[in-house]
Amino acid sequence: MSLEVLAVDDSRTMRDMLNLALSSAGFTAHLAEDGIHGLEVLDDIEPDVIITDINMPRMDGFGFIDAVRSEDKWSRIPILVLTTESADELKAKARAAGATGWIVKPFDPAKLVKALQMVAG
Amino acid sequence: MTDNEKQTDSTSIELLSFRVGGQDYSVDIMSVREIRGSAKATSLPHAPFFVKGVINLRGTVLPIIDLSARLGLQTGEDTERNVIIVVDLGGRTAGLMVDAVSDILAIPTEEMQPPPDLAADEARTFVSALTIVDGRMIRILDLEAVMPPQGEEVA
Amino acid sequence: MSDPMAEIRASFFIECEELLESLQDGLQMMDDGDTDSETINIVFRAVHSIKGGAGAFGLDDLVHFAHRFETAMDEVRAGRFHPDGEAIRLFFTCADILGDLVRAARDEGEVPSDVTDPVLAKLEKLVGVEEEEEEDLDFTPATLSLDLGGLGGDLPDLGGDLPDLSALPATGAEDDDALPLMADSAELTAAAPIGTEPLDIGAPEAVVAKGFTVFFKPEDTLYASGNEPLYLFRALRDLGDISVVAHCGDLPALDTLDPDTGHLSWTVTVHTEEPELAVREVFEFVDGLCQLDITPLKETGAPIAEAPAVTAAAEAPAPLPPLDFAADLPSDLSSAPTAELPPLTPAPTAPATPELAPAPLPETPMAAELQPMPEAAAAVPQPAPKAAAKAEEKPVVKPVAKSEDEPGKPAASSAPAKATGTPTQPRATVRVDLERIDRLVNLVGELVINQAMLSQSVTEAGLPPNSPVSTGLEEFLQLTRDIQESVMMIRAQPIKSLFQRMGRIVRESSASVGKEVRLHTDGENTEVDKTVIERLADPLTHMIRNAVDHGLESPEKRLEAGKSREGHVTLTAQHRSGRIVIEVSDDGAGINRERVKAKAIENGLIPADAQLSDSDIDNLLFLPGFSTAAEISNLSGRGVGMDVVKSSIQALGGRISITSQEGKGTTFSISLPLTLAVLDGMVVRVDDETLVVPLNAILETLTLTDNDLKALGPETHVVQIRGGFVPLLDLGAELGYRQPLDSYVGGIVLLIGQEDGNRAALVVDAIEDQRQVVIKGLEGSYGRVPGIAAATILGDGQIALILDPTDLVGQASGRTRTRQPQPALVG
Known part of the structure; x- marks a missing residue:
């Protein structure tokens, strides 16, 4: 199934890579630079799943997830957190913020796709 | 390339011959970028006597060497008939002001001789080899020696 | 560049340079006393992002160093470590090395470990974080700790919606066996898989069934996190054949159903060659959000189903209302509340096809309209949590089934026009080969010359100044100038990058001569032609080294002279009357003119009886072959003197001058043309x-x-x-x-x-x-x-x-x- 994915990351390289991985998998990628930008994009599109980095300027991933979750129409969109840490602490925090799952950077595109399917079909 | 012309390849060298100060000289044609008519040069202050100045060669600044002055030959009059041979030596470009361009010659390398040591006149320093064509002696110019010194102040 | 990864890699290194710049900026702000958390975050983020990208390209050295640097910065960020001046200097060094590593990675070079290791060791000693085990940067299986006690917590506020999933069919099942559907958790023991594996208890050794029984009971938080049991089962199915049994015993009476609460649990039997790890991976995201029990299948192929079931039953703290309406629920997996749907959807044969009953949403929210179903079964009508959410606005829910036209996808959400293939990217920039810009610069130069020639011809033709040609030419002139300026602007960039490099020179040179030096910069945003910036690097480096090495006194001498222990070097840039003026000044001892003069006489640069003004003496420094240091330090005195600096500056069409005041310091001032063109x-x-x-x-x-x-x-x-x-x-x-x-x-x-x-x-x-x-x-x-x-x-x-x-x-x-x-x- 082709998913529409919103990927939020402040690193251009990471956005490029996500874009590449997602479009290679036949998904439609929408990219945003930080949480605020992500919310702006969400106003225009309704993705099947969101991938977000945590540490970003202006609005970080936690703030972004929080904002997404607090909006009724977005509250059920699966959100995967991109993290370089595999630390349980961070995952717990991500989950506490309302994330659905996480992807550890650097990601293997195949596993990214798998993870996406795990949360969004 | 036919067998007849074979002598012109690896074993021979093509020269552009020209006259300057009443003598026959030549340069390796591989160094020649173009030949053009003379133009009024803008003189450079403090330049050596043989540097005529600079001219505009399609937007670049081309230093002009008065070759007869450089070689210590009698200086011909600065006329419209002068010709400038634009040469390139390792990325440096300069114009050699000569009287007239004569010919393009293919000279087998074995016919090239080193200049005799006796020739002690000034021009000797600027000749890398000699050859005889149709009974005329053709001097092959040592371009490196002719070029103005570079990279330092020419005062 | 056709290889997209190569392109991304190239852009990664460009991004790295930007990140390194913000890293330097951030550290500088910290050094200036800024303890704002956002400042620390900028530093952290820069290192973090470099590490992230580096990992993607397998740049291990870079990842390794960045990771440890990041760990240290994380300590700062978390407030566990408060960096002092020394620590920040060390961070600067780390930033420098990080930059080296980035460039080494880019140029396929290498930074020797005897450069990186001592710094890392210092870093860890300082910050107090031991080098941790290299993290497995790949997916790591979450350590599962079953929290059975948590089960009590999910006792629903009864009433409301039901979670969508009641049961899943076994994929790949070749036969048409009915799906195992259990209506009551009390009957869990009967939850053996049906149909997928022949159960021959009589000959257990004959069938070596591999796989696991997974008991899975989501907590409410699982749904709140956006997880969806259905997808988990589907992921399990990728491991092998599965059969799913839903336990509906917890289902409250319909009128008390809370739509946001899950009441179901499942037992999934998965037949797979994969290790338990693979199964646990599937549940990685929901670890802690559910009760999960994974038990290897017995060799006989019989699941140890009792265990979780018993547990589940035992731990269920309160008796649940009887599920007296169970008979009214559809047995149909499709869970369709409406009669049009095909009844039983048997397991499809193609494993790749998600066969789950698609369940178009009823026109109205489920919970309110659950109607008695013709057949008794445990399957619960539907809305998936997500579906329920969407259902408020949209008539259809995203289907689970794969289908060509994706009927369930809300049309409105597709928004294909603007979205497809066009990643949203703000503030677009274009990267252009410098050669192309230079060609443009040259062409504009030719245009200016041509314009001048044309003007001259017009003048010579004797046209009156107010003729249309002359006026047109005036406009042409203005346009030409505008174009030229714009083109020059493309080549201009802030001098900041150069200044940052000088920060490193100061740090390194001061360390090597044992002085404490602080660099101040001003006017970093002054825009200068790119070529000028590049060609200024060498002379400026030399001047900075000179300032540190010769200009500033040793800490002891400074204290004696009543100055601060720490020396100051100031680097400024500004536009001044159409030129760029860059100044390098120190607050050192100033030029010792007597010594300079003596040295010049000794070196035969001037006659012994020369009468020179102060300024004349100062300018002796620019003479070739002049070296001021009485003893050659290991910094300067490498055969490069101020004469070389002077000629590099002159080559740029610039000038350099020097002023010095005894005891107060020395200032070198470079004046450069705005553009080289x-x-x-x-x-x-x-x-x-x-x-x-x-x-x-x-x-x-x-x-x-x-x-x-x-x-x-x-x-x-x-x-x-x-x-x-x-x-x-x-x-x-x-x-x-x-x-x-x-x-x-x-x-x-x-x-x-x-x-x-x-x-x-x-x-x-x-x-x-x-x-x-x-x-x-x-x-x-x-x-x-x-x-x-x-x-x-x-x-x-x-x-x-x-x-x-x-x-x-x-x-x-x-x-x-x-x-x-x-x-x-x-x-």
Whole structure:
């Protein structure tokens, strides 16, 4: 199934890579630079799943997830957190913020796709 | 390339011959970028006597060497008939002001001789080899020696 | 570049440079006392992002270093470590090395570990974080700790919606066996898989069934996190055949159902060759959000189903309301509340096809309209949590089934027009090959020349100034200038990157000579031509090293002199009257003129009896072969002297000057043209030659009267201008075009102002024009000519030389000194 994915990351390289991985998998990628930008994009599109980095300027991933979750129409969109840490602490925090799952950077595109399917079909 | 012309390849060298100060000289044609008519040069202050100045060669600044002055030959009059041979030596470009361009010659390398040591006149320093064509002696110019010194102040 | 990864890689290194810049900025702010968390975050984020990208490209050295640097910064971020000056200096060093590693990775070089390791060791010692085990950066299986006690917590507020999933069919099941559907958790023991594996209890050794039984009971938080049991089962199915049994025992009465609460649990039997790890991976995201029990299948293939079931039952703290309506629920997996749906959907044969009953949502929210279903079964009508959410707005829910037209996908959400394939990217920039810009710059240069030629032809044709051609030409001129400026702007960039590099020079050089030095910068955003920035790096590096090495005193001497222990080097850039002025100053001891003079005499640069002004002595530093350090330190004195600095600056069309105050410090001032390409100049004629004098050097023009002129010697004149005397220079004679004139009365003079405040009066024969000219270097083709900065091409195609007034005046005064003791240039 082709998913529409919103990927939020402040690193251009990471956005490029996500874009590449997602479009290679036949998904439609929408990219945003930080949480605020992500919310702006969400106003225009309704993705099947969101991938977000945590540490970003202006609005970080936690703030972004929080904002997404607090909006009724977005509250059920699966959100995967991109993290370089595999630390349980961070995952717990991500989950506490309302994330659905996480992807550890650097990601293997195949596993990214798998993870996406795990949360969004 | 036919067998007849074979002598012109690896074993021979093509020269552009020209006259300057009443003598026959030549340069390796591989160094020649173009030949053009003379133009009024803008003189450079403090330049050596043989540097005529600079001219505009399609937007670049081309230093002009008065070759007869450089070689210590009698200086011909600065006329419209002068010709400038634009040469390139390792990325440096300069114009050699000569009287007239004569010919393009293919000279087998074995016919090239080193200049005799006796020739002690000034021009000797600027000749890398000699050859005889149709009974005329053709001097092959040592371009490196002719070029103005570079990279330092020419005062 | 056709390889997208190569392209991303290239852009990664560009991004790294930007990140390194913000890293430096952030550290600088921290060094200046900024403890704002966002500042620390900027630093952290920069390192973090470099590490992230580096990991993607397998740049292990970079990842390794960045990771440990990041760990240290994380300590700072978390407030567990409060960096002092020393720590920040170490961070700077780390940033420098990080930069080295980035460039090494880019250029496929290498930074030796004896550079990185000691710094890392220091870092860890300082911050107090031990090197941790290298993290497995791949997916790591979550350590599952079953929290059975949590089960009690999910006792629902009864009433409301039901979670969507009741049961899943076994994929790949070749037969048409009915799906195992259990209506009551009490019957869990019967939850053996049906149909997928023949169960032959009589001969357990005959069938070595591999796989697991997974008992899975989501907590409410699982749904809240956006997880969806259905997808988990589907992921399990990728591991092998599965059969799913739903336990509906917890289902409350419909009227008490809470739509946000899950009441179901499942037992999934998965037949797979994969290890338990693979199964756990599937549940990675929901670890802690559910009760999960994974048990290996017995060799007989019989699941140890009792265990979880019993547990589940045992732990269920409160008796649940009887599920008396179970018979009314559809057995149909599709869970369709409406009759149109096909009844039983048996397991499809194609494993790749998600066969789950698609369940178009009922027109109205489920919970309210659950109607009695014809057949009894446990399957619960539907909305998936997500579906429920969407259902409020949309008539259909995203289907689970794969289908061509994706019927369940809310049409509105597709928004294909703007979205597809066009990643949203704000603030777009274009990366352009520098060569292309340079070609453009050259072309615009040609355009300017052409424009000048055209103007000249028009003038020569005698057209009146107000003719349409002349007016058009005026506009053309303006446009040309605008284009030129814009093109130049493309090449300009803030000098910041260069300044940051100097920060490193200061840190490294001060460390190597045992001084404490702080670098201050100002005007980092001053935009300078890219080439100028590149070519300034070497001279500036040398000047900074000089300042640290020779300019500043040792900490002890500074304290003795009543100064702060820490020396200060200041680097500034600013636009000043059409030029860029860069200053390097230190608050050191100033130039020891006696020693400089002695050294110059010793080196034979000046005669022993030379009478020199302070400024003359200072300028001796620029002479070739001069070395100030009494003892050669390991920093400077590498055979590169200030003479080389001076010639590099001159090669850029710039000038360098020096001022020094004993005990207070020394300032080197570099003045550079704004661009290397164009110049506003005054076109003058001297003898037969046309020359261009840079407009910014000309203070005013005047015609000499007898009264203005004073003879100072037989060949020397001064001009009296408003009470001051200014030396007179005959340009024609200075450049050797002609002999000095007999009389300068009535002569035209350009009053030249120099950086050092000195003035000179240049005599020219005529002023012809004032215009912008394109600079053509002489050095490439000919060499440097004293008194001449460059050349240009005028409207008539003729080359005109561009004067370097300061150099010319310097030459002239140097010659004047010939008659006095003269500094003989050595070399």
